[in-house]
Amino acid sequence: MKFVIATNNAGKLREMREILAGLGLETVSQAEAGIDVEVEETGATFIENATLKAEAACKATGLPAIADDSGLVVEALGGAPGVHSKRYGGGGLSEGGLYAYLLQKMNGLEQRSAKFVSSIVCVFPDGRLLSAEGECAGAITGSPRGSGGFGYDPVFQPEGSSRTMAELSPAEKNAISHRGKALRSFKEALRIFNGGKIMRIGILGGTFNPPHTGHIGLAKDAMAGLALDRLIIVPAGIPPHKDIPKNAPSAEMRLHMTRMAFAEVPNTDVSDIEIMASDVCYSVDTVAAISAGNPGASVYLLVGSDMYLTLDTWKDAEILLREAKPAVLSRGDDEARKISEYSHMLKARYGVDTEIVRNTFIDISSSELRAMLPKREGAGYIIDAIYAYIIKNRLYGAKPDWDWLRGKAYEMLKPSRIPHVAGCEKEALELAKKWGVDSDETREAAILHDMTKKLNADEHTKLLDESGYRGDRPGLGDEKLFHSITGALAARERFGVSDEVAEAIKWHTTGKPGMSALEKIIYIADYIEPTRDDEGIEGIDELRALAYSDLDEALALGFRMSIRDMRERGIEPNRTTYDALAYLTGETP
Ligand SMILES: [Fe+2]
Ligand SMILES: [Fe+2]
Secondary structure (H helix, E strand, C coil): CEEEECCCCHHHHHHHHHHHHHCCCEEEECCCCCCCCCCCCCCCCHHHHHHHHHHHHHHHHCCCEEEEEEEEEEHHHCCCEHHHHHHHHHCCCCHHHHHHHHHHHCCCCCCCEEEEEEEEEEECCCCCEEEEEEEEEEEECCCCCCCCCCCCHHHEEECCCCCCHHHCCHHHHHHHCHHHHHHHHHHHHHHHHCCCCCCEEEEEEECCCCCCHHHHHHHHHHHHHCCCCEEEEEECCCCCCCCCCCCCCCHHHHHHHHHHHHCCCCCEEECCCCCCCCCCCCHHHHHHHHHHHCCCCEEEEEEEHHHHCCHHHCCCHHHHHHHCEEEEEECCHHHHHHHHHHHHHHHHHHCCCCEEEECCCCCCCHHHHHHHHHHCCCHHHCCHHHHHHHHHHCHHHCCCCHHHHHHHHHCCCCHHHHHHHHHHHHHHHHHHHHHCCCHHHHHHHHHHCCCCCCCCHHHHHHHHHHCCCCCCCCCCCCHHHHHHHHHHHHHHHHHCCCHHHHHHHHCCCCCCCCCCHHHHHHHHHHHHCHHHHHHCCCCHHHHHHHHCCCHHHHHHHHHHHHHHHHHHCCCCCCHHHHHHHHHHHCCCC
């Protein structure tokens, strides 16, 4: 909703626009609205005069119009100049002439107390009316000082100040002035008028690269500490010129992760306002946009203590701090003094109060996490859905935490199969050590090698279809054969394993000609791991001994045993196993 400001006084217009913009209201001047209304101020009170001006502007523009009528009330002069402040001395006097006339009237008077009074009236096109008042107490000086403000400002010294109104900065003046107060209480009136309670909105920015449980705890602390109705999470854009490390998530991925992180936290929204911007974003713009979308709301900008102590240097700090109150997230007493000193400075300079939110969240940063992830650490700091997403896409060079990976693999298995998979991991690791194969890849392959074993033919078919696999589909009864193929596809799709690991899973049942050392190890470990002893497989002791003395001999023996076993059970051995054996030894059993 746009409001027209019903005044032709340039000084008043500037002040009202500044204050109203700071309150998140969009305004136009009478000139911008294409009107030139000058109302005769015939009212006996400030509020009457303000109403006359607002009604006229509203009628002329069709927009809700806000007008102020204000004046100086001097006790010793029986309330004069009051509603006649502008026409004091009979009218026609310049600003300087007006206050000179006042000083002359007060010449020799001891009693100099006075107050500025402002009445704000807003008239809506449907005839409804809202009003608010503000006062600023002070005294009339003996002579004019200062060049700021307008009207009687150079001769009015607000209570508690050693300077006149004209010696204050615009921000200082707005913080204490009658008009500032009236406009702020007008905002409250507007909110009640709108039927809503006072919305308290927090803004929490960050790179969220990646979002972790500390961020979630922080959001909850802020919501509770500031009694927020809504917390808007704003993942920052990363400037396009900045070097983006390999494996870093795209902006969309970061947004997706942030949305996952806060999906379960009530009354939070994740905004893409900064992340989707093509250029550098400044907090002042983000805060202004959010304020504009929530007219009348109290907006809090949440900042960590390090950032808080630099607020003064942020772009357009004065505007920023008018749009939003700072809320500093403090970890504790160590920094309390610094924060307190800084908040006093902000108060003096910008008239803003700082809220302090006690930050009880765990002491971990995203950059620390990024360093942990490639070392298979940090899973405990990230919610499962995000960790799974990071692993699936191998963001930040992350490698899965072993316990996490086992948990994911085992929950897909029949409980009776878990000891076999655990045994296979152990055996494969021994073999990898013996034959100088990468132990991490070996472990990933061993843990995941049977992950789709429980699936039925339909489920295998679904997985094959989803991944665009072009080969055969399982028929009734031969689905067992497919668990190697679907296991490889799922390991890649869900856990982002390397091609080498996927291939080792793919060939662990049948073998193939020209296997890599990793593929051989998974094939053999699957055969000889300790729980196989219970199965009474003929020749397994020989195979186990060979596995540690000659890998290829062991592999050939494994193929022979597999072919023999299949034949004994009346199943046609896999063609690939024959080829694999022939490739190794030339034999065709
Ligand atoms: Fe298997
Ligand atoms: Fe297996």
